[in-house]
Amino acid sequence: YSRQQLPDYVRRHHSEPQVSEIVSAVKSLMHNSAATVEEVIAQLLSWIDQDQKITPLKALQGLIWEAGYRNGDFTGHLYEDAARNLRRWHEQGIALYVFSSGSVYAQKLLFGFSDFGDLTPLFSGYFDTTSGNKGEAGAYRTILQAINTPAAATLFLSDIRAELDAAATAGMQTTWLVRDHPTSPHEVHRQVQSFDDIVLAQ
Incomplete structure (x- = not known):
């Protein structure tokens, strides 16, 4: 879910303080402070594909999941x-x-x-x-x-x-x-x- 939603979410919210802070952290990890939003998105998707437990990625996924939960797209599965x-x-x-x-x-x-x-x-x-x-x-x-x-x-x-x-x-x-x-x-x-x-x- 988060992989599917991530590109559009970052494009729409990258200037908001919480997401902007995450984008800055990703740029720092990329060692590229001039990275574009699209380059940041590509890096985030790459980390997802590699199943990397990167802190700013986890934080962003949390925001995306919150939107999904609040929109009723899914619930937290428990037995x-x-x-x-x-x-x-x-x-x-x-x-x-x-x-x-x-x-x-x-x-x-x-x-x-x-x-x-x-x-x-x-x-x-x-x-x-x-x-x-x-x-x-x-x-x-x-x-x-x-x-x-x-x-x-x-x-x-x-x-x-x-x-x-x-x-x-x-x-x-x-x-x-x-x-x-x-x-x-x-x-x-x-x-x-x-x-x-x-x-x-x-």
Whole structure:
């Protein structure tokens, strides 16, 4: 969606302060302060095609997604069992946090315009790659420090093995969300196919 919308969005909004700041950051990364709007657009599209996690690109994608959410072009996809259990855990007083490669802004949009309504009040905080790479233990140590919670009392959920390994290295409990694709029964990470299968200690 963002790739399709990006060229026209930048052309229409590049002089507005928020987008102008992003364009300037892109020019800086291009080492070309005289780059035209079209050259900036080409660079942004190139980063998308290469799946690059570039900060100004993520910020711009967040703005484009916000426009899409507000226009009703789409909603944030969540599984029903995820939404239901997140609500239940919140009611039980369990602190919930999000750590994603998407920006905090994009995370709040996804949960704010989810298939099940605005879920943002359920979360105590949001973390993105400014805390570090999701595949590196240092990022999880940074988050533990920020939320002031012992690693052994923190459960990290993911469907990506490298992230679970990194969280475990930082001392966290881990659970692998495998849905319909269970892996080896000898895995070090506990596996569940649904949020309904996750048991949290109070």
